[in-house]
Amino acid sequence: MAEDEKAGGEGEGGSGEKAGGGETTPVERILNRWVGDAIHLFLSLLSVFILAAAAVAAYDTAVNEFPKLLVPADEYDVLQKIIQNILLIAIAAELGLLLLFHRTSSAIEVIIFVIARKIVTPDISALDLLLSVAALCGLLVARFYFLPGKPK
Secondary structure, three states: OHHHHHHOOOOOOOOOOOOOOOOOOHHHHHHHHHHHHHHHHHHHHHHHHHHHHHHHHHHHHHHHHHHHHHOOOOHHHHHHHHHHHHHHHHHHHHHHHHHHHOOHHHHHHHHHHHHHHHHOOOOOOHHHHHHHHHHHHHHHHHHHHHOOOOOO
């Protein structure tokens, strides 16, 4: 019995069985562990690549876009582009966190940043703006009142 507890733990019935099926075989346990580790490693590598791309985009925005604010021709358009780039970098960073930690709050924050980026686009219609603001409010309420833990 102690060996079953170490390998797979006890299910609801206390007999070492998992819900929905019989006892797992040693081969299944090994495959589950290896496949799970491989998936976690793959998601970690994807997260590193996304964060590296976000760092490159942040550098590119700081070096190429911010000096354009000093040109008196079209500061408003440049500022909109900078805000969109910053929100895209934030989306990439939150997506990296989501791939690493699989938290519900990270998923909601990614969606919040996507909606915020959509709101600042210059060619958004009034209906799209209204729906985006309503969705953003709903997500903020869900994040602060319905997710466990204290919001950051």
